[in-house]
Amino acid sequence: MNKSLVPKIRFKGFDDEWKKYKLNDIGIFFRGLYKKTKADFEINNSNFYYVTYTNIYNNRFIKIDSLKYVNINKNENQNRLIKGDILFTMTSETYNEVGLCSIFNSDTDNVYLNSFCSGFRIIDIRIINSIFLLFLLLSIQYREKIIKMANGFTRYNLSKTLLLNLQVKIPNIIQQNLIGNFFTIIDKKIELVKEQLSLLTKQKQYYLNNMFANEKGYPQIRFKGFNDEWVLKQVQEVLTTIKSLKIKKNFESNTKLPLISQKKDFIDSYIKKGNLVEQLPIILFGDHTTILKYLDKYFFVADDGIKLLELSNSFRNFNLKFIYYSVLLNNVSQSGYKRHFLMLKNVFISLTNNINEQTKIAHFFTIIDRKIELVKEQLSLLAKQKQYYLNNMFI
The missing domain is CATH 3.90.220.20 (DNA methylase specificity domains)
Structure with missing residues (x-):
């Protein structure tokens, strides 16, 4: 043969x-x-x-x-x-x-x-x-x-x-039919997962729009037991850039750590040597891309086109992840190759002073984000599976 x-x-x-x-x-x-x-x-x-x-x-x-x-x-x-x-x-x-x-x-x-x-x-x-x-x-x-x-x-x-x-x-038509049906099923699975991802993304945006205070000082949706008025603060009042002293230059790790940049993908790669960020948790802002990332585990920072942000002294008792979602809702739009942090600093974000409410909101969105990540992983796995069969079921 x-x-x-x-x-x-x-x-x-x-x-x-x-x-x-x-x-x-x-x-x-x-x-x-x-x-x-x-x-x-x-x-x-x-x-x-x-x-x-x-x-x-x-x-x-x-x-x-x-x-x-x-x-x-x-x-x-x-x-x-x-x-x-x-x-x-x-x-x-x-x-x-x-x-x-x-x-x-x-x-x-x-x-x-x-x-x-x-x-x-x-x-x-x-x-x-x-x-x-x-x-x-x-x-x-x-x-x-x-x-x-x-x-x-x-x-x-x-x-x-x-x-x-x-x-x-x-091959003969019988085999063609089987192979065509096989890939049709995979593609339908991929489409269903894409729809699920789209639905979760829209759901997250809906809650972002409604769980943070409007111009009247109260959110449209909130957890029971909370009814105090929210306040508006500029980003530069709440967050400050971390000092370079808190970053270990050319640190060599025993295990691979994620390399984080201002790109859309959350992680670039995994490496053993780089500039280690020890100050955690932290908010990363892409100065050119406006990408926002919340980080609570050790990582290597990829380049200098980013701003690493921590809570300012006046807001040390606030929940940083809650702040992250408030900034995410009010983030500036990407407009060419420029320093967007200068724009972000002046943006007003909506805050509750109640740490318990902050924690509940942060946890709520953490769960949604985890669901989104799991669906993305499922989508990636299906895409790899499809590509594997495409590479091996044809000649």
Whole structure:
């Protein structure tokens, strides 16, 4: 048996070799909308829709609720999408993003494709399963081949001619169906977890908006037993930057510690040597990114583009994590490469002087944040699982 025609992982009961095809043998490419003006896309209601570039880029299955309106005249000869069409991003600003594909797997009528993408339609769906083909084209070996086909300097474009000559290895239709269903289930799981993450994020924002005092000095939602008025204080009154003396330079640890920067990801990496921050707990503020992080365990600080904040002398008896969430609610917006801490210092935050109420609020949001982190971990695990099978179930 030719091992190059057999995948590393397959369903039980199948041991036959896969067959070689070119995309040109199994389907045809068609273009997206053409000869359209800006006015055709500015309407708010229509019987015609189109799939945007971002819908293809962000999703493996086209989101029908993200379709946009377009004007199509009776005399136009545009290519209408049908269920099973595979849609490609034909142009991108980077190599790694060109040639990403998604599937239009809906019976929705009167849907068209944007002009920066191309569609691929299978000739005989009795022989080729479009969902199987989608995930085959997303596997690492085929992504590498497609990326190499891209040409350009500031923008990279993909040739339909080269894509049509792409050789693919495909099993019989029964195996295709099984593999397509397998990845569909994984993708549905990923979407459900994403929805859960979105819901938790919205829930957190809702409580942030309502559990801190409004302009009248009282929050809309609060724990029972607390009814005193809140006060407004500027950030610079409540927080102060820690002194460099509290940071051990080039400290070498016996175990790896997290490296923290002003990037969006909470942890950059884990290392054994760096500038150790001993003053805990602490609030980290990204001076250029405006990212806020609350830290209560030893860490190495990544760069000097941050501010490390502790409670000022007048507020030593306050709960720092409560302060963190109040600042998070009132944080400044990122506006280019500038020193945002100068802006943050003058921001007013809402505070209760009752330490018991502070503690309850801080604990409440800690629980929400932990739920969010667990869901993110689940999402990351599913993404890795999907990538593992993409790398090993295709050839």
